[in-house]
Amino acid sequence: MKYLGIEPKRPKVGVFDFTGCEGCELQLANKEETVPAFLQAIEVVDFREISSTSSDDYEVALIEGAITRDDEIRRLKEIRKHAKLLVALGSCACFGGVNRLKNGYDLDAVNQEVYGTEPKETLPTQAVKEVVSVDLEIPGCPVDKAEVERIVQHLIWDVPYQFPAYPVCFECKQRYTTCVFELGQLCLGPIARGGCHAPCPAGGSGCWGCRGPAADPNLEEFLQIAKDRGFKKREIKERLSFYGGFEDMP
Amino acid sequence: MLFKVLGKKEFTTFIELLLNDTEVIAPKQVGVDTSGKPLHQYLPVQAFTEIDLSYETTEYSAKTYFLPFRENLSTCSFLDMVWDRQIKYRVQPRAIIGLHACDINALLKLDKVLAGDRFPSPYYISRRKNTFIVGIDHDPCEGGFCQAVGADVVTHGFDLYLTDLEDRYFVAINSERGFNVLQRVKTREPTARDNNDYLDVRRRIAGQFKPLEVHNLPNLMDIEFESKVWKKWADKCLSCGSCAMVCPTCYCYGIEERVSMDNAESAKVKQLYSCQFLDFAMVAGGHNFRPDRETRLKYRYYHQHRGFVEAYEEPLCVGCYRCGRVCLAGINPTDIIGDLQTEYQE
Numbered sequence: 001m002k003y004l005g006i007e008p009k010r011p012k013v014g015v016f017d018f019t020g021c022e023g024c025e026l027q028l029a030n031k032e033e034t035v036p037a038f039l040q041a042i043e044v045v046d047f048r049e050i051s052s053t054s055s056d057d058y059e060v061a062l063i064e065g066a067i068t069r070d071d072e073i074r075r076l077k078e079i080r081k082h083a084k085l086l087v088a089l090g091s092c093a094c095f096g097g098v099n100r101l102k103n104g105y106d107l108d109a110v111n112q113e114v115y116g117t118e119p120k121e122t123l124p125t126q127a128v129k130e131v132v133s134v135d136l137e138i139p140g141c142p143v144d145k146a147e148v149e150r151i152v153q154h155l156i157w158d159v160p161y162q163f164p165a166y167p168v169c170f171e172c173k174q175r176y177t178t179c180v181f182e183l184g185q186l187c188l189g190p191i192a193r194g195g196c197h198a199p200c201p202a203g204g205s206g207c208w209g210c211r212g213p214a215a216d217p218n219l220e221e222f223l224q225i226a227k228d229r230g231f232k233k234r235e236i237k238e239r240l241s242f243y244g245g246f247e248d249m250p
Numbered sequence: 251m252l253f254k255v256l257g258k259k260e261f262t263t264f265i266e267l268l269l270n271d272t273e274v275i276a277p278k279q280v281g282v283d284t285s286g287k288p289l290h291q292y293l294p295v296q297a298f299t300e301i302d303l304s305y306e307t308t309e310y311s312a313k314t315y316f317l318p319f320r321e322n323l324s325t326c327s328f329l330d331m332v333w334d335r336q337i338k339y340r341v342q343p344r345a346i347i348g349l350h351a352c353d354i355n356a357l358l359k360l361d362k363v364l365a366g367d368r369f370p371s372p373y374y375i376s377r378r379k380n381t382f383i384v385g386i387d388h389d390p391c392e393g394g395f396c397q398a399v400g401a402d403v404v405t406h407g408f409d410l411y412l413t414d415l416e417d418r419y420f421v422a423i424n425s426e427r428g429f430n431v432l433q434r435v436k437t438r439e440p441t442a443r444d445n446n447d448y449l450d451v452r453r454r455i456a457g458q459f460k461p462l463e464v465h466n467l468p469n470l471m472d473i474e475f476e477s478k479v480w481k482k483w484a485d486k487c488l489s490c491g492s493c494a495m496v497c498p499t500c501y502c503y504g505i506e507e508r509v510s511m512d513n514a515e516s517a518k519v520k521q522l523y524s525c526q527f528l529d530f531a532m533v534a535g536g537h538n539f540r541p542d543r544e545t546r547l548k549y550r551y552y553h554q555h556r557g558f559v560e561a562y563e564e565p566l567c568v569g570c571y572r573c574g575r576v577c578l579a580g581i582n583p584t585d586i587i588g589d590l591q592t593e594y595q596e
């Protein structure tokens with residue numbers, strides 16, 4: 001139906017799964033009350049979680065997971081050829097995610113630790129953007145379905161979506177959460193990108209930065225604050241590298 | 251002003267009666283910080299025993315009960331090509347017990363902006379009018395500089411205001427509503443001794459504030475517009491907005507349109523915002539008037555201590571020091587104003 005002179009598009013979307021837990025894919029089928037409308041707005045052509053059709057005919061490719069094998073690199077490059085818009089969905093696809101932790105260790109040792117005497121083929125973990133060009137990144141571990149919905153709406157309306165510029169602290173404060181720094185815990189909230197509604201500090205664990213850095217984060221001051229509050233260098237570094245989102249920062 | 255004296259027992263009864271038919275918000279201990287100091291917040295309470303009127307301060311101001319962090323301004327539904335718009339104002343009565351003078355003064359300042367004749371906000375006004383306010387006198391909180399900005403005493407903007415005289419409260423009555431509600435319990439007229447005790451307590455409190463030099467601050471700020479002080483502090487700023495969230499007077503907001511996934515409904519959602527965010531002064535086309543932290547931090551102080559004075563003859567800041575306490579980077583008004591004064595003396 002044409003509305004206000006605009007013919008809404010119904011983009012064909014392929015969902016592809018790489019090295020990850022499929023939690024982000026699962027999120028797409030989450031929020032039951034709006035799933036029918038969500039599937040009305042887009043046409044899913046390749047998506048294991050909710051459909052069995054398989055096709056190469058898609059405009060939007062949602063990539064879930066990090067890239068950790070040769071065959072994944074080949075498959076991803078193939079998808080890039082078909083897709084008009086390639087979207088990295090979730091922290092693994094955007095930054096490498098938790099999978100990236102292994103890059104800090106010897107690859108063979110890691111392989112042996114996990115697979116024992118039957119090692120599997122594996123490469124250092126890469127984010128999707130390290131292999132092919134990415135048009136849009138939707139971070140989160142897992143992604144927030146409400147945000148995915150809004151992004152899809154903007155896609156359909158052909159209006160650019162703006163991720164929040166503010167860090168996690170803002171929404172944390174709006175929840176009335178007592179700052180976990182006051183309770184002696186570490187939190188990446190001041191430098192991590194907001195928009196998640198700060199569930200982790202509210203749950204008492206501080207932010208682990210699953211959405212990557214906020215716009216123009218003040219890393220230098222953050223490190224100073226963490227140090228002044230007695231957190232060890234190693235602890236801070238571990239926290240920053242947990243999802244791989246702060247990898248590019250000095 | 252009308253004054254009464256209320257026994258402590260009667261006061262308990264008074265609150266219990268209120269609790270029977272009204273939502274009551276009051277200072278409540280929510281934990282302790284790393285140094286063992288109790289942490290309080292203004293929260294809904296169900297029983298008198300949950301209230302801790304001896305609280306020093308709260309991390310958050312009570313602003314959220316008048317300007318919620320998120321508020322649905324209107325909802326539109328679209329059915330059979332017909333639009334229908336719904337607007338709901340909050341009208342349920344609510345009582346807030348135990349506000350300090352600074353926080354009531356903060357409401358008076360918000361009244362000027364949001365309930366004045368230029369841009370009245372029906373959302374704010376309906377909440378403000380339907381909130382019964384009981385204030386209370388207290389010893390200065392750590393870091394508070396309300397006296398310097400003239401916010402340590404309050405003469406209106408509340409229904410009742412208590413001063414603790416140990417075994418009884420000295421009650422100032424500022425509204426017909428306050429007078430009527432107080433009829434529910436037994437009170438008596440103040441004697442000369444009550445009056446004296448009250449004035450003594452007030453004088454004792456007033457003498458305890460640490461001084462902060464704010465003389466001629468708006469002009470000093472104009473002269474120090476290019477001062478190094480701004481960069482010094484702004485280099486530390488995380489642009490996290492926590493200062494504005496806990497501030498009782500910050501009222502900036504953004505509005506977002508939310509459309510339901512099936513395009514049948516939409517909502518205009520207001521969210522309080524902060525001038526410290528990178529995109530606060532971003533306009534259509536992408537130009538940003540305040541792209542750097544230094545300008546943003548400076549303008550926060552200019553609005554609080556200079557711009558508002560020009561518009562309303564008084565600073566916006568009530569000196570509660572919540573922004574200073576909440577700031578992980580240690581940025582605070584006392585040090586910034588102090589630095590500006592020192593700059594000038596040098």
Ligand code: SF4
Nearest residue numbers: 169172179180187189
């Ligand atoms: S708990 Fe974390 S996110 Fe919340 S205010 Fe504190 S630092 Fe910011």
Ligand code: SF4
Nearest residue numbers: 196200207208209210
């Ligand atoms: S609080 Fe931090 S770790 Fe938790 S969801 Fe938000 S960005 Fe991710």
Ligand code: SF4
Nearest residue numbers: 487488490491493577
């Ligand atoms: S002044 Fe402090 S609380 Fe305010 S935005 Fe900067 S770092 Fe956050």
Ligand code: SF4
Nearest residue numbers: 497567568570571573
């Ligand atoms: S600017 Fe700071 S001290 Fe002043 S009213 Fe706001 S929170 Fe309180």
Ligand code: SF4
Nearest residue numbers: 500501502524525553
């Ligand atoms: S401009 Fe800044 S300081 Fe002034 S009310 Fe808005 S958020 Fe608060």
